[in-house]
Amino acid sequence: MSESTLHVARSAERALNLLDAVVSAGALTLGEAAKISDLPTSTALRHLKTLELNGYLTRAAGGSFSVGPTFLRLAVASLEASPMARLILAAQPHLDALTKTTGESSYLAVLEHDHALYLATAESTRAIRHAGWVGRTVPLDTTAVGAALAGQKPGQAHCVISAVEPDVSAAVAAVSGPDGALVAALSVLGPSQRLTGKAMKAAGAAVLKTASALSIDLAGEQPS
Amino acid sequence: MSESTLHVARSAERALNLLDAVVSAGALTLGEAAKISDLPTSTALRHLKTLELNGYLTRAAGGSFSVGPTFLRLAVASLEASPMARLILAAQPHLDALTKTTGESSYLAVLEHDHALYLATAESTRAIRHAGWVGRTVPLDTTAVGAALAGQKPGQAHCVISAVEPDVSAAVAAVSGPDGALVAALSVLGPSQRLTGKAMKAAGAAVLKTASALSIDLAGEQPS
DNA sequence: CCACTCATTTCACTAGATGAAACTGGTTGC
DNA sequence: GCAACCAGTTTCATCTAGTGAAATGAGTGG
Numbered sequence: 001m002s003e004s005t006l007h008v009a010r011s012a013e014r015a016l017n018l019l020d021a022v023v024s025a026g027a028l029t030l031g032e033a034a035k036i037s038d039l040p041t042s043t044a045l046r047h048l049k050t051l052e053l054n055g056y057l058t059r060a061a062g063g064s065f066s067v068g069p070t071f072l073r074l075a076v077a078s079l080e081a082s083p084m085a086r087l088i089l090a091a092q093p094h095l096d097a098l099t100k101t102t103g104e105s106s107y108l109a110v111l112e113h114d115h116a117l118y119l120a121t122a123e124s125t126r127a128i129r130h131a132g133w134v135g136r137t138v139p140l141d142t143t144a145v146g147a148a149l150a151g152q153k154p155g156q157a158h159c160v161i162s163a164v165e166p167d168v169s170a171a172v173a174a175v176s177g178p179d180g181a182l183v184a185a186l187s188v189l190g191p192s193q194r195l196t197g198k199a200m201k202a203a204g205a206a207v208l209k210t211a212s213a214l215s216i217d218l219a220g221e222q223p224s
Numbered sequence: 225m226s227e228s229t230l231h232v233a234r235s236a237e238r239a240l241n242l243l244d245a246v247v248s249a250g251a252l253t254l255g256e257a258a259k260i261s262d263l264p265t266s267t268a269l270r271h272l273k274t275l276e277l278n279g280y281l282t283r284a285a286g287g288s289f290s291v292g293p294t295f296l297r298l299a300v301a302s303l304e305a306s307p308m309a310r311l312i313l314a315a316q317p318h319l320d321a322l323t324k325t326t327g328e329s330s331y332l333a334v335l336e337h338d339h340a341l342y343l344a345t346a347e348s349t350r351a352i353r354h355a356g357w358v359g360r361t362v363p364l365d366t367t368a369v370g371a372a373l374a375g376q377k378p379g380q381a382h383c384v385i386s387a388v389e390p391d392v393s394a395a396v397a398a399v400s401g402p403d404g405a406l407v408a409a410l411s412v413l414g415p416s417q418r419l420t421g422k423a424m425k426a427a428g429a430a431v432l433k434t435a436s437a438l439s440i441d442l443a444g445e446q447p448s
Numbered sequence: 449c450c451a452c453t454c455a456t457t458t459c460a461c462t463a464g465a466t467g468a469a470a471c472t473g474g475t476t477g478c
Numbered sequence: 479g480c481a482a483c484c485a486g487t488t489t490c491a492t493c494t495a496g497t498g499a500a501a502t503g504a505g506t507g508g
Binding site: 007008009011012013014015016017019020023024026046047049050051053054055056058066067069070071072073074075076077078079080081082084085088089092112117119120134135 | 231232233235236237238239240241243244247248250270271273274275277278279280282290291293294295296297298299300301302303304305306308309312313316336341343344358359
Binding site for chain 2: 488495496497498499500
């Protein structure tokens with residue numbers, strides 16, 4: 001196979017990438033999807049058809065692909081089951097608000113094994129902005145998110161210059177769940193030369209306030 | 225390949241089935257997943273690892289697989305984008321209530337091309353019950369759902385013996401969206417010998433009431 | 449210590465994925 | 479009306495990459 005003792009199914013991976021591309025974009029034509037995934041159209045078509053056949057995608061009249069019933073079923077199932085999904089849904093509006101008030105990109109992160117994993121974001125609209133960290137993991141011991149998720153100084157914002165990338169500054173605060181346990185962290189990330197002094201202080205205050213608002217939100221929804 | 229001019233990627237399909245199995249179940253071990261999908265463990269493991277590598281699944285400490293960050297990201301994205309997903313989420317509690325009052329399984333169905341597609345369900349808890357129609361499509365012209373989705377007799381319940389399977393009776397009512405347009409149908413499905421006369425009448429009333437409640441719900445959420 | 453279960457790795461085989469190229473059908477421009 | 483173009487679809491010879499039985503390893507408990 002590829003090279004080492006690691007075996008992964010290439011064609012499955014391609015199909016998953018296609019799925020990701022289509023769902024992220026909302027709707028894509030064959031050509032667009034093929035270009036994004038860097039596949040010949042014939043191969044892309046086969047995989048898209050497979051996804052369609054299994055109901056993960058549907059094909060609209062115009063020929064473009066979008067999310068299908070099977071995927072929606074699973075999406076809803078995972079949302080109802082997974083507390084993490086509930087967390088993301090609850091956090092999204094807060095992220096949007098946080099980004100609006102600070103002008104910088106904001107993120108939601110959780111503990112995954114011994115790393116912090118960025119789960120969701122609201123991106124800044126400014127030209128120079130922090131972008132694309134969703135899905136990325138960073139170590140705990142050298143970062144502000146890590147410190148927040150490790151439970152140091154709860155109820156306080158950490159404001160630092162990132163150790164991960166040199167030009168990035170962060171303001172981070174911990175979020176607690178219904179039972180008071182630590183569940184996530186909110187961060188505001190931006191370029192270091194912009195996020196200093198006064199701006200950083202404001203970001204710190206905003207992120208703290210938002211974190212407690214989200215914590216309250218999480219406490220106030222316990223039906224099912 | 226298989227037989228006709230239809231080409232689908234088998235390995236991709238297997239990976240998707242595995243994904244479906246795991247997400248539906250919430251969490252599965254390798255052995256369980258392999259048995260459900262009817263695959264040798266070695267093959268199942270390879271696909272599960274592929275899914276894990278791409279973040280669609282995560283592996284817990286005990287070794288069991290469950291939904292991963294990538295899938296959640298896409299799930300949330302599709303929910304925020306797709307009106308159909310909003311519909312499912314809004315409908316679920318109503319389905320639960322409907323099943324509780326009638327004692328029979330209830331379903332949400334929408335128009336997909338020229339068929340009715342069952343999207344979501346709340347299953348009856350009785351031993352003899354209607355089960356497993358989620359994801360299934362039925363023709364429009366011979367069914368009660370079809371009639372409801374075709375817009376005949378809005379604001380009225382259709383109570384019939386199913387043309388699809390002999391022992392099934394149905395009570396169906398149409399659901400309208402915020403703009404008044406027809407968007408879905410709610411059905412209560414049960415065994416014909418149980419769903420007769422009085423019981424059927426009660427089911428008809430319940431489904432009608434629930435349909436209008438859901439319609440009102442849909443009208444009352446228009447932010448973003 | 450052996451028997452048992454479940455996860456992982458190995459490996460020889462070939463079924464099945466691949467993608468260039470040919471084809472179809474629709475749209476534009478001259 | 480014809481030619482050039484473009485997006486989607488189908489075909490097919492090539493050979494990679496997925497397959498699964500079996501061996502191995504890691505845990506459990508009797």
